[in-house]
Amino acid sequence: MNEIDVDIAVVGAGLCGLALARTLHARGQRFLLFEARVRLGGRILGERSASGMAHDLGPTWFWPEAEPHMAALIAELGLDAYPQHDSGTVLRMRDPNEKTESSDQAVHGGAQRLSGGMSELVQALSGFLPAEHLRLAHELVAVTDVGAYLELRFRCGDGEIGAAETVVRARRVVLAVPPRLLLEHVRFTPALDPALVEAMRATPTWMATQAKALMTYTQAFWRADGHSGNAFVRHEQAVLGEIFDACGGTDPSVGGAALGGFCAMNPEQRKHFESGMPMLVRSQLSQLFGEPAELGELHLHDWVDEPYTCAALDQADPADAPEYGHSALTRSWYGGRLHFGASETALHGGGHMEGALDAAMRLQQALAPARSSQPLSALNAHCIKRFATWAGVQRESALAAYQRTLHERLSSQAREQLTRHSVLDSLVETYDAALRQLAELPFDASGSVLEPGWSELTPPVLQPMHSFGTTLLDEVLCFNRSSCAISNFPDEHTPESAYLEDIRRDMYAAWRSFVLAGNDILMQKA
Known part of the structure; x- marks a missing residue:
């Protein structure tokens, strides 16, 4: 069993944890960043097609006008952002046996994306962190308050019972993990305050029950046909409920052409039709945009299958319009040694990447080292x-x-x-x-x-x-x-x-x- 002493332990290497870790490192504070997955980024997930095109299977957009943290960070890191393509007709299908309706309107309200996908943001942030500060494949299983510090127990490696364990003693701990997952996976001693437990239970995990599909092509044929790539399908047989242009830049011939969509089926339906999902997605895209839409390279990702994203409670109680930023999740606990992070704890932008950065800023202030103030001039x-x-x-x-x-x-x-x-x-x-x-x-x-x-x-x-x-x-x-x-x-x-x-x-x-x-x-x- 491996034992470690550290001033600050940050658990969860999604956007909140990475942003916080970057600040801690810049300040020279002594910390370690732990992640249950074997990769960084949490719900930010990118893949590349056979042609090399990068695309997002997790969050895709940010809105500079309404999300100042994201806008500032992307500018500071020198990442290339471009506007979501919205020009052209929007298709609507209310009946699979009827002709689609069309209209001309913007859908995404000034949203922007990153060249190379949102994984570029993860890569840029992690580039500031020395490798010795990172611990991947460390699943938190227990938190114990022993007075002067908190003891954390991690299951390491493949996550199976009997795998290697690491014990960490930390003066302060940040759990930058969706609250419901903590309730499901972590044992707290002494037991958490009932009001905190209720807040954690009542806070849905963003994206937990979502599934996303992306189809890459050699050209953006729908644009040539006057379509924006946006489509909404609202009938009982719908496979994808919302579809959008997912091209990898302002010029598809350079960045790559793609259509993306969010699954309309619930998790149980998706599991039932699992083997047929690729065929169903292709069929619906071709029904909307013509035969060429069927002939692409398909990428599917179902977040409900990820144990570090979807809790059992999320499947049992999906929320259409979740509320985030419960006051119990923005306080410190265990004598000021335990803090909660992740986008679900944010008062601004909860569920979005902006919320993850908002939570990180709150934690940066809470963990700031004591500093003697200079007298005012x-x-x-x-x-x-x-x-x-x-x-x-x-x-x-x-x-x-x-x-x-x-x-x-x-x-x-x-x-x-x-x-x-x-x-x-x-x-x-x-x-x-x-x-x-x-x-x-x-x-x-x-x-x-x-x-x-x-x-x-x-x-x-x-x-x-x-x-x-x-x-x-x-x-x-x-x-x-x-x-x-x-x-x-x-x-x-x-x-x-x-x-x-x-x-x-x-x-x-x-x-x-x-x-x-x-x-x-x-x-x-x-």
């Missing part, structure tokens, strides 16, 4: 005081902005989620004004870089705004209870907890964007 102290004075008088104007926005929505006959939209508009308006104030103040940010991309001035400068959103929401709810106009809308007058949770999620996303933008301003001043 007289100039910076003066600027912080001026900003705090400005922030202190904004609460009244923010509530007035909410009331104005609410009145405008009522006047325009809007009736749905009035409080949610009006609060967010007011908050964003205030944050935008705050950013303009920061840009105008003459901070001296030289020498303030705490780590790559982060200024140590950011926390003290933005502190006056920290509880701004919470206070505004309290004032809004008080106003709503006394408003005659709102009394006609029971859901707004006395909102339920689920509605308030949605509002708080929006507010967190706005706060997060504000913090990143404020930090960018201070970094530019450096």
